[in-house]
Amino acid sequence: MVYFDSPITVGKIHQIQNTFGGVVRDWNTKRADRYVVQLSRCNLSSSKLGEIWVQIAMIENQKFNEEAKTMSRVLISTICSLALMLGISTQANAGCGNITIAEMNWASAEFMANVDKIILEKGYGCKVELVAGATMPTFTSMNEKGQPDIAAELWANAVANPLKKAIAEGRLHSVNGGPITGLGEGWWLPPHTVKKHPELKTALDVLNNPQLFPHPEDPSKGAFVGCPAGWGCQLANNNLFRAFEMKKKGWILVDPGSAAGLDGSMAKAVERGENWFGYYWSPTAMIGKYKMVKLDFGVPFAGSKNWDGCIVKPEQECANPKPSAWTKSVVNTVVTDKFMKRSGAGAEFLKNRVYPGDIMNGMLVYMGDNQAGGKDAAVEFLKKHENVWTKWVPADVAAKVKADL
Numbered sequence: 001m002v003y004f005d006s007p008i009t010v011g012k013i014h015q016i017q018n019t020f021g022g023v024v025r026d027w028n029t030k031r032a033d034r035y036v037v038q039l040s041r042c043n044l045s046s047s048k049l050g051e052i053w054v055q056i057a058m059i060e061n062q063k064f065n066e067e068a069k070t071m072s073r074v075l076i077s078t079i080c081s082l083a084l085m086l087g088i089s090t091q092a093n094a095g096c097g098n099i100t101i102a103e104m105n106w107a108s109a110e111f112m113a114n115v116d117k118i119i120l121e122k123g124y125g126c127k128v129e130l131v132a133g134a135t136m137p138t139f140t141s142m143n144e145k146g147q148p149d150i151a152a153e154l155w156a157n158a159v160a161n162p163l164k165k166a167i168a169e170g171r172l173h174s175v176n177g178g179p180i181t182g183l184g185e186g187w188w189l190p191p192h193t194v195k196k197h198p199e200l201k202t203a204l205d206v207l208n209n210p211q212l213f214p215h216p217e218d219p220s221k222g223a224f225v226g227c228p229a230g231w232g233c234q235l236a237n238n239n240l241f242r243a244f245e246m247k248k249k250g251w252i253l254v255d256p257g258s259a260a261g262l263d264g265s266m267a268k269a270v271e272r273g274e275n276w277f278g279y280y281w282s283p284t285a286m287i288g289k290y291k292m293v294k295l296d297f298g299v300p301f302a303g304s305k306n307w308d309g310c311i312v313k314p315e316q317e318c319a320n321p322k323p324s325a326w327t328k329s330v331v332n333t334v335v336t337d338k339f340m341k342r343s344g345a346g347a348e349f350l351k352n353r354v355y356p357g358d359i360m361n362g363m364l365v366y367m368g369d370n371q372a373g374g375k376d377a378a379v380e381f382l383k384k385h386e387n388v389w390t391k392w393v394p395a396d397v398a399a400k401v402k403a404d405l
Contacts, residue, residue, distance in 0.1 A: 096126035096346050099339065100148035102133030103374065107364050108283045109133075109153040110374035111381070112179070116152055116350070118378055119389070122404045123397035124346055135159065142336055143171055149339040150350070153179060156330040163334070173340045175350045176333035182357025184329040185233065185281040188292040190270045202298030203244075206277055210250040213277045222251045225265050225278025228258050232312070236326075237279050239311045243321035254278070266290065281329075285368040288361025297325040345397075352392040359385060379405060 099120060103113040113130055120126040131148050138151050139159045143166045156163055156174075166172040187203050193212075200206050206213075210222025224246060226237035234255075241253045256262040262278075263286055269276035270290045280287060282294070301307070302324035310318035311327075333350050340347055359381075367377045382389060382405055390398040 101150045103130040112152040114374035114378035174332040204298035239321040283360040285364040288365040
């Protein structure tokens, strides 16, 4: 049997030649060296190469002539051809090796990490370990230490400049600049509100109709639900509230107090069939569960100078905010240079792996309703959505994954 676990060098073959040389009586030294060079090009490992060398030695010992040389060359050629034919897929899987994937501390990233683990292990023969992660510490570790190998869902806005530098200098690679469709932050309405009021096509339309979203304590004013205090998005919503002159238009900015308060205000309104207008983001279980509709702002993005230099700053550092659409959320699947160089087909899978936004939100609803962790959700996804993930991988890889679910 021929093995392909690690390529062999001329030096290794010389060692094997010396080890097994006792079975050779009167070899022509130059001929033996030619055999060494030929075998070194076959991309074989040393696991069983001694047996091959013994076979060549037996031929040479028995023949001592041109027939021996021909037979030895045929043997080497056959072995090398077999290595080429069988080695392609075997080396790809062997090259995958041990991999670490960041299991980030939010539901969608946890889910994605577990899907990647199953497909890379079952389909590509990798050995995968999940490690706890969060945006900043994971990026820093990948950039400085080369670990973990993969961040499946890295929200790049938080590390935009250092990520660009790491990619430019070759330490990291973005293999997928859009692993989830339809994601992002912004302002949302319930689906029943959109259906009942088709005239509300943009945020500007909503701002002109505060009476449709009465504040519980002052029904003469409209209620806009912003971010809890302490969240980064609170600054953006506060400054956009000023930029769009919402107070003059009859609105009150509501601080929901906490994540639970934000979720509760949305859930209460939707389940009662009431109107609700406020900030949220996707992919999330809330957006998936209630089929919330993201509004177009009705104005373009006013530029990074306005956004980065004013909208996301405290009010005292943002004297003149301009109306703007929300900045585009950039999410990447990022890998280390070491993984990129050795993974081959594994990197190609990550490049192809794109989740439709509605399916991602649906899986987050599944996780919430069933108190399911990332592993259980990954198995559920792979069983229920073959039409999605089988497009990411070759047919033989998909068959291996399905056979082991």
